[in-house]
Amino acid sequence: MKTKARQDSIRKRNKIEEKYSWDRMNDAEEERRSHSYRAIIATLVVLGIFFTYMIKLYEVQVSNYEYYSTKSDSNRIKIRPIPATRGKIFDRNGNIIAKNINTFNLIVKKELIKNKEKFLDRVSRIIKLDSNQKQNVANQFKNRRLKDITLLEDITMEKYSKISVDKHILPEMELSTKSRREYPYPYATAHILGYTGKVSDADIESEVVQIQEGMIEIGKLGIERFYQNILAGESGFEKLETDALGEVVRTIETKDSRRGDDIYLTIDLNLQKFIYKLMKNKEGSVIVMNPNNGEVLAFVSAPGYNINLFTKSISQKNYNKILKDERKPMINRAINGQYPPGSTLKPFVGLIALDEGIINSKKLISCSGAYKLNNHKRPFKCWKKEGHGSTDLSYALTQSCDVFFYRVSELTGIDIISEHLYKYGFGQKTYIDLYNESTGLVPDRKWKRKQLQKPWYPGETLNVGIGQGYFLSTPIQLTLATASLATAGQTYTPHLFLRSQDSKTGNFINYKKEDNKFITPNVDYDSLDIVHHAMWRVTNERGVGTASGLKKISNIEIAGKTGTAQVYSLDAGKSSKKKLQDHALFISYAPFENPEIVVTVIVEHGGGGSSTAAPIARDTIEYYMEHKKRVVSYNE
């Protein structure tokens, strides 16, 4: 057994030696050849990989150069917009009514905030934010246009130093100077100026305002909105090179912003303030306009509201307070208040009848205190129960006789009345330089059928004839129509813009009145004379004119027309007693011979036009006349 195993072992070893003999092992030539063979394979592999790599590198560096180059630039180049300073707003005499003030805000740059929850937690440890402010902060997080979170607005240095004690809790916070709009007369000028606010999505979608890169504040309402593009100027930018951490390395390029242009309004601030005071505790509107060029000297909608609250982020509490105010201060009554004009419409109805030859100046109509219309059970009452007796147009206007106009409008018919009322500017926008103006309403058969699916009743014509019923007019429409009386047909679009001053050159750019001529056609001067005279009688014929009780203004004669519009229809059910009272209206122009201003007064629920509205117009005209020298001198 043993030997066999040994023999096997020897045989095995011999086999191995045969296979791996020293001869073979030391055959240097073969080894060398074998190595060369492997080296050639290695060379081929190396070359293969080399070309694969070079192809890939070519692809990255040459084929996709544009792509990566753009990426590289957007990596390092940041554009930081420089917001432009907003233009100021002045009244016609150069009194500033909208300016910019620097305020200090406590802000945190959004890019520094890593974790929103933890951040808010740390904020709450330093600053007590009420739920409203928290909501505000949350909204700022959502608004992608904002680069910073404003924690506190308009803080004093004193307060900041108090907060700074805890700066270690919120090291990201910093004080930033922000320009904020401020209005020196926020209440009186509220409905003219509107206000500015943070750019919202609605603004971005809006077609009337240009949104610039980096724009934060934008005009929201009023002149601020209408002339946003002039006031805004042009924002500039800084092209910055930043490193991977976002730190600025250098400024590549700077384009300075261009300050917005200043705007001068046609408004006379003193007159505006004077009238606003007259309208204290009243709701309504007073408009003073120069009929010869459409310049609006005063544009009051009472009550006003504090527009300064809106330029900061207004608190929900304050906002609700204004919204829920029963006096509805946010409604711009001058262009959105739609009132039945009452008797102030009578001069126009009279003129239409004269122009159409339906009546002449001598036409007499008997007033017995009421007018009976065929097929109508209820008689149409005149305000004077005992009646005016036999009246002509002039007397009817002077006394504001309703029966006369019932008859006249019945004779004229709704078709002619409505068609001609359009020509005085009723039922359409006046295109004053404010957005969202209401059109009022000139009712006619077509309108009624379309809106109410009912035919026109003859009695409704009578109501329109005395400025009641469906007919609605805004104060600015009434002003424009009155202006057409004062200037014998040649009227101008009411406007608040006087001129702007280019922030760079200092040149003034005046309002182009040529573009805005609005002519009332078919003017018959004889007819106008009758109406003019009647309107003179309203304020001057003692004991006859409805507003003849007014104190006279020295050397000045006013022409006017009172109006008392009934408002029983809509609010009657739910309202207090005051709301049941009539609206008081007064339209006027002065001086009578050479009209310089048209004054329209509407006092909601003010009672009688002669007792409430007319005195306001009278005081306004007196104030204007006393101060006019200065106004005129600025006029050119």
Next chain:
Amino acid sequence: MSEYIRDQVRPFSGLSSLLHIDTKLFIAIIIITIFGLTTIYSSSGGDLSLVVKQFTRITIGIVTMIFIAQVHPDNLKLFAPILFFFTLILLILVLFFGVGNTADRWLDLYFIRFQPSELMKIFVPLMVAYYYSNKPFPPRTKYIFIAILIVLTPVLMIMKQPDLGTALLIGMSGAIAILLAGISLKFFIGSTLGTFLLAPLLWMNMHDYQKQRVLTFFNPESDPMGSGYHLLQSKIALGSGGFFGKGLFNGTQSKLGFVPEHSTDFIFTAFGEEFGFLGVLLLMTLYLFIALRGLSISVQATDNFGRILSGTLSLTIFLYVLVNVGMVIGFLPVVGAPLPFMSYGGTSMVTLFATFGMIMSVKSHQRILRK
């Protein structure tokens, strides 16, 4: 039996012959180091102190290279096992006393801090070449397994540090050595399959950050601000260099910090950004030249030791280039591997020059085969 005329040096010219230097290799290397110095100077924003430091290392490297080039390959062979086992001991020490930021790879000897794993980059091929030098050809399976053991021992220790990148590089250089020494096709296929089968095992033993890197490699856009960030920024830098490059000192991506490690592992990116495809082509061609020159030296070498050593070392250098550049262009996952002769760093620079000292020693001490 063949006869050799010992130490019959091939006719070299002048100084290079005297110093046992291969002039062509040396010039290629010097050009690359100049590229490296320029890129370091530029991307550090003109920090001369870094350049001076790197220059010092290069000088030390050159001195080391010339010194090693004087050593006869036979003496290298003699020292191979001693060096290998000594470094193995150092690696064991690192496992216990190592220092470092993310992984304990450094050995602090108070007067010098260095990574023993870097030394292994040379000593593993040296040891494999030594091991095969007196083995019969073609090598028996048993010898192949022993060679694999020689390679795997340090590799596993380095993986433990953990330094997966270096471990893989050393493992691959060991594989190259074994392949160059000769291996049957059957065995080659078998071991390749085996490696693939072992891959899941490797995956399970990887650290989370290593796994993350591999995952990111397969889908860099999945995490543009995290691990993929480096890769994307690196590609942007390379791509924005274009054909002619942004020009010296104009590499915005590197200078502004978008490319991390722009002087060390990602120096290729910084170079490519400033010198463009043209520069990259030149650099890559130099590396290719070095690799092929090394291979030709190995072919001309007269003994097995010299052949395996010079062939393995030159292929390993090329492998380092491939790994580094492959990582930059997204061919390979991000592993911390320096670009030979370019990247800022001491140990790697000196070991690389030492490597070429050995190649040059093989080249310049050739025995001419008479027969």
